[in-house]
Amino acid sequence: MAGAVVPLLAACGGGHSTLSPAGPAARDIALLWWIMLAGSALICVLVFGLLVLAVRNNGARRSERTWIWGWGLGFSMSVLVVLLGFSLWLGEGMLARADDVPRVQAHAAQWEWRFDQPGPDGAIVQTRDTLYVPAGQDFDVVITAQDVIHSFWVPQLGGKMDAIPGHQNIHRLRADQPGTYEGLCAEFCGTGHSFMRFTVVAYDPNGPMPDMSGALIPETRP
Known part of the structure; x- marks a missing residue:
């Protein structure tokens, strides 16, 4: 047994x-x-x-x-x-309240995640399959989809939230400590569903921001 x-x-x-x-x-x-x-x-x-x-x-x-x-x-x-x-x-x-917390955008599409978020100089950049957030602070993820219904899920940080075409869902999360947390699409969305994984990098807000260059989408590089 x-x-x-x-x-x-x-x-x-x-x-x-x-x-x-x-x-x-x-x-x-x-x-x-x-x-x-x-x-x-x-x-x-x-x-x-x-x-x-x-x-x-x-x-x-x-x-x-x-x-x-x-x-x-x-x-x-x-x-x-x-x-x-x-x-x-x-x-x-x-539930996400109408208070002043950092907000990032999550766009789901077959078969990747794109995130709009502040870069090192404060300008908004877009990354593929990697989200950077300060540790120890609440942040809201505004979630939508481009094609079919997906589902945003970081198991160690919170529950699932659907990504729906033409609709925005707001998901409030927080990472207590700096670290790397695994995320995935929790809604079957087609043959490439298993490839829809992403990473949340929680960094020390009192230190330098991590290097985003490997995850930046070329057309959004500052």
């Missing part, structure tokens, strides 16, 4: 793991996952407990009001209502 579980647990790590959060939005999502897991476990324990009681009592009659309405529905619905309320409260806190 342990030999089967260890490989599964190993898959919970790495740059695409939602259980290794590196930002507030990702931490909230991971917290919600753990709480939902605990709530589901409680319901499972209750159901199996009732099943064992039914078998041990050889089908002896019990009060329907207590067992079906009280435990079967009342307890389960109470857990689900608490989970729903908590998830709505967390989700509300992740």
Whole structure:
């Protein structure tokens, strides 16, 4: 049994793991996952407990009001209502507000991501498959698509956000520490879907900006 579980647990790590959060939005999502897991476990324990009681009592009659309405529905619905309320409260806190935070543009197209963002001199430049952001600061990603529906996802920084042609979605994220975070398209978008990966480089805002030259799109070089 342990030999089967260890490989599964190993898959919970790495740059695409939602259980290794590196930002507030990702931490909230991971917290919600753990709480939902605990709530589901409680319901499972209750159901199996009732099943064992039914078998041990050889089908002896019990009060329907207590067992079906009280435990079967009342307890389960109470857990689900608490989970729903908590998830709505967390989700509300992740929404992008109309405050003054840096904003970058993400354009999805088959089969790449292009990002409009400030360059070293403050002028807007466009990079391919690499987004540069200051660590420790909130930033908004304005997401759209050129052709079909895609989905912007950096698992260690936050949840998924659809990229829809002709529509803009705003996604607020933050990287707590400088580092490199893996992103990908989370919506199947055609034969080249697996190539739609990108990198978020979070740099120290008190130090020099990283070299963008390798990711700059030629026609946007300053």
